[in-house]
Amino acid sequence: MRIALPRARACGVQAEALKKAQGKLRQVTATRRVSTAVSGMDELALRSSLARAREHNVEHGIVEEAEGALKRIAAINSLAAAVCGSDENALEQALDRARGAGVQGDSLAEGREALARLKASRELSAASDAGDQHGLEAAIARAKVAGVSTSEVHVAESVAARMAARTQLEDAAACGDLVAL
Known part of the structure; x- marks a missing residue:
């Protein structure tokens, strides 16, 4: 034309x-x-x-x-x-x-994965603040699956380790277990 x-x-x-x-x-x-x-x-x-x-x-x-x-x-x-x-x-x-x-497709999948990471990160932070060792350990497992940053997970694992050590110390003191103390 x-x-x-x-x-x-x-x-x-x-x-x-x-x-x-x-x-x-x-x-x-x-x-x-x-x-x-x-x-x-x-x-x-x-x-x-x-x-x-x-x-x-x-x-x-x-x-x-x-x-x-x-x-x-x-x-x-x-x-x-x-x-x-x-x-x-x-x-x-x-x-x-x-x-x-x-x-x-991929855009939607990436969005869902990012949302799962954000939720897992928020739950990890809340569990760390709550002081519940078992809840924190469960949140750590979910955070790892969701792909939360390793640095964030390591911080939570340190908090969980301190909680476990404190619980062990309190249990040993309560029982009068001199060997465990």
Whole structure:
């Protein structure tokens, strides 16, 4: 069509027909751009091509598909940012938004794993503060499975070891066990 328009102009085709053909060319170009942008992960490119698609009356189904893709990309970007943070609520909201936008696969799995780590870390901290040795040992085991940082786990293990030593000392003192003391 890009070649046909200049030829038609040169041959004296009526302005109305040329205008209609130019409109169709813009529509086809906008359709191609939005389709290309949907297959990528560039939110800005998709927003731009979507605006052009609406402007040039691209088929409604294509626009809807692009809007869905835009929601998924925005949700993935939001989830990626939340995964890097330490706000449990923000991560839960980002996961909900991603699920609602139809995000699947690795992004969702990474989000769930990050949420499990944050929860395990919070539980580990609470168990350390509570002074319950058995609760702390269980929290340490969960933290290891969830992938909480080794430094955080080591601190909790040190607290658990001190608790165990104190309990052993108290038991020995209560029994009058001179050998254990």
